[in-house]
Amino acid sequence: MKKFKFLYQMKLDFSIDATNHSYTLKCIPQSDIRQQLHHIEMELLPSMSYQEAMDSFGNAYIFGRYIPPHNEFKIQVSGEVDTGLQPYLIEEKPQNVGMFRIQTPCTTPGTAIQTFFEENYVRGSNPLNCAIDLMHKLYNVFTYETGSTRVESTAEEAMAQGKGVCQDYSHIMLSLCRKAGIPARYVVGMLEGEGASHAWIEIYQDGKWYGLDPTNNLVVDDIHMKISHGRDYKDCAINKGLLCGGGYQKQSVIVVMEELLQ
Amino acid sequence: MGIITVEKTDRLFWLGRYTERVYTTARLYAKSYDHMIDVIADDYKNFCSAIDIPDVYGSKEVFLEKYPFDENDMNSLFSNLQRAYDNAIELRYEIGSEALAYIQLCIYDLQKAKESDAPMLEIQSLIDHIMAFWGTADDLIASEQIRDILKTGKRVERIDLYARLAFPAADLKREVNRMKFRIAKSHISYKESVVKNLETLVENEPMDYYGIVREIENIL
C-alpha cells in the first residue's frame, strides 16, 4: 500500500480559434477496493459548465460543448490516492464479463499473433498464471520503442513488427488472453514516475479482475492508479472532441504521480 | 408559435422564388414561342436579354429545345423548376402533400413537354399546376407564417423579374407594396432600409431598374 499525489493535465492549443467545441473527457479516477481517492479537484479552461456521467463500463466522464472562440482548451485533475489496498477488483456484474472474451477489430489476431500464441501458449493451472506466463514471454520478444506505432495500430500490426508502446503491449496481451478464452480488458491509468498516461490490462478469474502491466512485465500492485477500462483503447479515449476551425492542433499532456511519504 | 428552423425558412422563401421564376418565365417563353412562329424568327434574343441570361443558343431551334429542357443549363426552365422541387421535397411537413404534389406534377409536365411535338400544351399545364400550387397553398396550409414566407419569396422574385424585364412603373409600385406588407408579416429578418429604398426608387421616373434589382437582391 502506498500514497501518492497525482496530477493529470491535458492541453490543446489551436493555431486558429476553435468554436462550437463538443468534448467528452474520460480522465477522472474513481475509488474502488484497490484505490481510494481524496481531495479530487478538477479544472476546465476556459471555465465552463459541464455534465458529469458514467459510461456503461462504469467509467466516469464529463461532457459538454463550448461555443465561443478559444485558442486553448485545458483540463486538469489532481488529488491524492491510496493504492494497492487489494490485489484485485471484484466484478459486480459477472453476466457482462463475456464481452471481454470477444476480440475487437484492433485485437483480432493475424499470423504474427497466431504463431506467437501457438509457440508459447501453455494451459496454466489457472487463467491468471497462464496470462502471467504469456506476459513474460511477450516481454522477452517485444521491444518498447516510442513512435514505432500509431494510435490506430492494431495488435497484429504491432506484433508483426515486434515493437511498440504500452498501448500495443496491452492490445497484444488482450488478443492472446482472449485467444486463450480468458476475459481481458484494457486499462488506462497512471504509473509512478511516468510522465504520460499509461495502459495495461486486467484479466478475469473467479469473479475478480487482476492487473497485469505487460510493458513493465509486472503484476499490478501499488504503483498504478487506474482511470478507466474497456474492450480496447477506443472505450478509454481520454479526450474526444469535435469542433469548428481550430487549424492545427497541438496536444500536450502532463502527468505527475509522486509518492507521499507518511 | 410554430417551430420552423432557419433552414426551413430559407427553403420556403426560395420555393416561393423559384416557383414564381418558373411561372413568369414560362409565360414569357410561351409568348416568345408564339412570336417566333411567324413574326420574328430570332425573338429569343430579346427574350434572353430581357430576362438577363446569356444567349448561349445561337439559333431559334436550339433555343426552343434547350431553354426549357436542358438540365445542364442553369438558366433553363428545367433547372429553375428542379430547384423549386429540391426545396419543396424537404417541405412536405410544412406545405403538405397536396401542395407538394403540384410541384411534382410540374416536373412531370416538363418531362412530357420534352417528349412532345406540341410542347406548348404541356407547358400550359405546367402553368396551370403552378396556379394550383398557389391555390392549394392558400387554401390548405394552416400556418399563416408559412404562407407568408412562401409569398414573400414569390413577391421578391416578382419584383426582381419585373425590374429586369423593365415592366411599367405602375406594376412595380404595386408589387413593392404587396411585398412590403407580406414581408412584415412573415417574421423573417430582412432589411427595412431596402424596402424604403425600393419605395423611393419606384416613385422616380425614369425608373432605375438596375437600382431596383440591386436592392431587391439584398433584402434579406
Next chain:
Amino acid sequence: MNFKDFELCAHTNSINELLARYGVKFGIYKNNTFHERLFPFDAIPRIIEADEFIQLEKGLKQRVKALNLFIKDIYSDKKIVKDNIVPEDFIFASSGYMPECEGIMPSKGVYSHISGIDLVQGKNKEWYILEDNLRVPSGASYPMIARQLCRKSSPKTFETYHLEDNRDYAKMLRKTLDYVNVEGHTVILTPGRYNSAYFEHSYLAEQTGAHLVTGQDLFVEGDKLYYKNYNGEKERVGAVYRRISDDYLDPMNFVADSVIGVPHLFDVYRKGNVALLNAPGNGVADDKGIYYFVPKMIRYYLEEEPILQNAPTYLPFYEEDRKYVLEHFDDLVLKDVAEAGGYGVVFGNSLTKEEKEKFIKMLKEEPRRFIAQEVIDFLDIDIMEKGEAVPRKADLRAFVLTSDEPVVWKSGLTRFSRNPDSFIVNSSQGGGFKDTWVLSQ
C-alpha cells in the same frame, strides 16, 4: 377470389399515376448517383381473413412482447444467458450487440417501439416468420397512402368488401411516440432527402404532426436535447423517431465522422432525458443467429407456446445441427447472419461443386456466422402482368407498435418479386408492393 372480380384492378394505371403525383418513391444509388424510383404498385390486394388475422395478431403480439423482454434482459441481468437458453457467444459476438447500451433503461422500458416482422405464407396456409426488424423498419407509408388512393379510384370496391381501415397508422405511431416522450417536442430525424426512405420520413412527419428534422437542426445543451427555431430560440425535444442507424446517431459516441447525427445525443439518452425510437442496441435481437432462439424466448419469458412458427432453422454452431446441415446441404437455404436486405442468401442446390466445398469449409471454420433453413414452399400470390394474373413470390411485413402494450397494425406491406424464379422480394432488388387487406368480418 379472382382478380377480375376487382373493379379496382382496372384502375392500376391511374393508381400508379396518383402514387407518382404524391412522390411515392424510394431512392437508390446507381454508379454513385442518386435516382428516385417509383415503387410499382399492384392492385390485386393480399387478403387476410378476419379469423386468420386474429391468430396472426396474437402471434405477433406475443413475439414482440418476448423480443422486448429479451432486449431488456440482455442489457441488464442476462438471465436468459445464465439459464443457458441462449449461449453467451450469440450475444457478445453479435454485431448488433452494443456494450454502450449496458445498464441503460429507456423511457418506459420500451426498446422496440416500431417492429417490422417479415412473414411468408406456405402452401399449407401456415404463416412462418422470416425475420424480425427491430432497428429502423420501413415501409408502412406505402400501403397507407396506397389505400387512400385506391379508395379514390374505386370507391365501389370498398363498398363491396368490408375491410379494416389502415389509415390509422399515423395515429398509432403518434401514440407510440407520445407514450415515451419525456418532455418537449417529438421529431422525426432523417438523414435527408437522399436517403432511400425519404418519402416515408416526410410523409410520416406530415401525417403524425411530428417535426421532420436533420441532425443539423438539433443540438445538445447541458444534458438535454433541443431544436432551434427560426428565431434562434431553443425548444426542448423529448422523443426522437430516428430514421438513421445506431452507428451514425452521435459522432461523439459512435462513428466520429457522422455528419447526420447529433453530438452527445447518446449521452442525453443515457441520462434518460430523451426517448429514442427504436432504442439503440436492438440489433442484438434481430440478428439472423438470434432468430433461432425467438421461440425459446417466448417459452422462457412468457411461459407460453409460440403461436407463430419460425421457418425450420438449424444452427451449425450446434454439432447436431451442423451434421444435419452437411447431410441435407442441397435442400437448405443458407444465410450469413451479418448480411441484410436479401444479400448473403445462398440456396444449397444452386452452388457448383467447388463453390459448395468452399462454402462448407467456411461453415466449419465459422459456424456461428451462418444459419440454415428449410426452403419453404411459398404460397404464391397473383400479380397483374400485361392484363393477366400470374403467380409470384411475396412476403408480408407486419408492423407492431408498442407503447404500454403491443398493437398490430391491421394491414402491412406486401412485397413481391417480378421475377418468376426469384425468392427475394426486397425492394432494393426490384419488385413492387401491394396493399394488405384485413377483412373485418
